[in-house]
Amino acid sequence: MATTDFATQPVPQVLAHEVHKERQKARWIDWVTTTDHKKIGILYIVFTFGFFLVGGIEALLIRLQLATPNNNFLTPEHYNELFTLHGTTMIFLFVVPIMAGFANYFLPLMLGARDMAFPRLNALSFWLLAFGGIVFYASLLWQPPEAGWFSYTPLSNEMFTPSGGQDAWIFLIHITGISSLVGAVNFYATIVNMRAPGMGWGRLPLFAWTILIYALLLILALPVIAGAVTMLLTDRHFGTHFFDPTEGGSPILWQHLFWFFGHPEVYIMILPGFGIISEILPVFARKPIFGYKAIAASTAVIAFLAALVWAHHMFAVPVPTVVLGFFMLSSFLIAVPTGVKIFNWIATLWRGSIVTASPLYFAVGFISIFVIGGITGIFLAVFPVDWQLTDTYFVVAHFHYVLMGGAVFTIFAGLYYWYPKMTGRLCNETLAKVSFWWMFVGFNMTFLVQHAAGLSGMPRRIYQYPGDAGWTLYNQISTVGSFVLGVGILISLVNFIRSYKNGAIAGPDPWKGNTLEWFTTSPPPVNNFDEVPRVRSVEPMKDIRRQVERQSGIEHETATTPHANA
């Protein structure tokens, strides 16, 4: 590095520069054929956000149907199709792949790499996802699936669900599964092999840690679901009887296989979100992350335990008490590393100098929501209590607190945090905060009362309820809340679209970030960095800024003082 360059530059000198070359291809061909991790990342994020909106509309239709007792707005058939589509879309076409989108864009940048380990495999994994999603939604033109997102057998067998929609669902699981598997191998290879000089495991950004664990969990869990849906496919069409009790098969086998995948899937969805939060909090608290090692280690512990808790989804099926006890205790255990993360995040804010920008709003909103989801998880882990709560709206409320809180709020935090890097422009902060409050209030309005509906006996997945059951008020509050939530999301969508053209120019490092993606221009050039700096801590950008200050003699406003180092 030419040290004299820094003398006139109070902010870090950006070493990467745009590689100019004549555009040979039409713009759309460029997007379709790209192997650039950043473009693939954008494709992932835009495509999956589209599915988020579709899944959201499905949710609003469900809420409209439940707004009044004995409503006939939807037929039972359409109602079942809608909740199946909603669940499947949000999980397989939104949360899991948008995390892959963030990882695609930011992992190489954070690691100081020029691309992913296998750029063409990377393009393959996006296009598999795209085709999987499109074919799945093509079933709308015929008959969508209607056996729920976990498609319990025998209901999903051909005898009870003859429509091709169920096969479209199987196809989706297969194709998005291969997509995620290919992506996971790619992330793993990238993290293991392509870190900047000096970036040992103890200096790996926490987001990269969570993506590493996310990749391992995907590699562990996806083959199991791939096997299970293949068995379901052969049961449906080729005369096997894996899940058919009349021919010696077992419906409970499906549940074991599904949830052996399904519970790690929950952590696949939220661990990258934890990573995003672990990046955002120290930046906006102007303080190092509290307990880096504890947070990284708890991620690994969560992943290990995630493979041991699957049967807590099955407390009401005939299983021996010793099994119930084991899965209660393992589910309790997983609360410990999760709690450790939350305590460390709060300790990161403690005695900080907190800059209340939009990413921080969503990050803190996430923690406050996720705490509730975690606590209600303990209720459900106590299996005798679960006998009352399972398959009711209490569970619906619980997993929306976990997944809306743990995934959607972190995704919005990540979108607001990284939008300037991806587009080169800042979002409108006022709109962002207005959107946050609509989302936060709407979310809690929608789902808090659902706990009460479940406790007073309302099962999930019923398309109608009688007026005398005492559930009407809860459902009305919930429906109004869902539209408030929808407005909040729309405000953010408008913000993202408007800021793309009109936002203030962000510059390379608008937030005073800690990690290497802020070292390059916004948006970064094709090759990311001309020169990758040597990494000397978990916050390389702080080191670079400090070096700039030392060499230039210009004190930066956010200069860190060597103070109270405990």
Place this chain on the structure above:
Amino acid sequence: MGRIRAALRPETASIRRRAVAALLLATIGSLVFASGAFADFLTPESGGSPNADQIDSLYKIVLYIAIVVFIVVEGALFYSIWRFRAKKGAVAAQIHGNTRLEISWTVGAALILVALAAVTFSKLSSIQDPPNSGKDGLQLADGVLTASTDMPKPPNGKSLTICVTGRQYIWRYTYGAECQRNAFGLVYSYEEMVVPANTTVVLDIQATDVIHSWWIPKLGGKFDAVPGYRNYTWFKAPKAGETYRGQCAELCGRNHADMTARVRVVTPQAYEAWVDQQRSDIADADREVQQLREQLTRDGDLN
């Protein structure tokens, strides 16, 4: 401890004192409120059977702990957001962590969960194991043979067995322990189950097509009816004259929402009368069907 306090010390002691006081007050206040008038929207349904009541009280223990954890964690979160907001001249403390603190909150969280597990296991038998029927319950014969060793039995072995069979989209109840081997000739009913008060009723839950889930909220938890498997639960309803409602709790197809169930509790005498009436009604209906069949066969409409 000194290091912990140094690491997390707010600027002045008075703020800390006030915060602790506010936190304590909020905790105590909500506990008093909670135990005083526990509105039903905060707890599961109960009141129809001892196992439902025990689940309810176990739930309340979890709820008390949860409220404290909730207030402490959310309190710490919002306090730190409010207290450590960026101000002019404020400098963030450059703390990287504290091993003792990490160990203490890990152990603390684990201890709470150990306590919860202990409470759960201590309450388990009152939820899983049926008691004897009351003195004024239905008088039952001794030692009825059961089809399975998993089946819960009251200490004296006397219980009324009812087989519950789920199918799209109706519940069928077959009365008497013989239902587990051969339901032929036994009294049965659909949708509404009639049971004698203060009598231990053991349910043998099965399904013939897809998975259903048996659930009457006031009579205890859910038990899935899985084709090819048997699942068991029990209840003991104390009062005659009550009717408890519930419905299938596992998605079983398009009319899942309409698969309702009722349990009507009557006196043992009324129960025996009902069984006799039902038996003769079923016999009458069978006879009428038989006559109709003969009639149709004679007329050549049925062959």
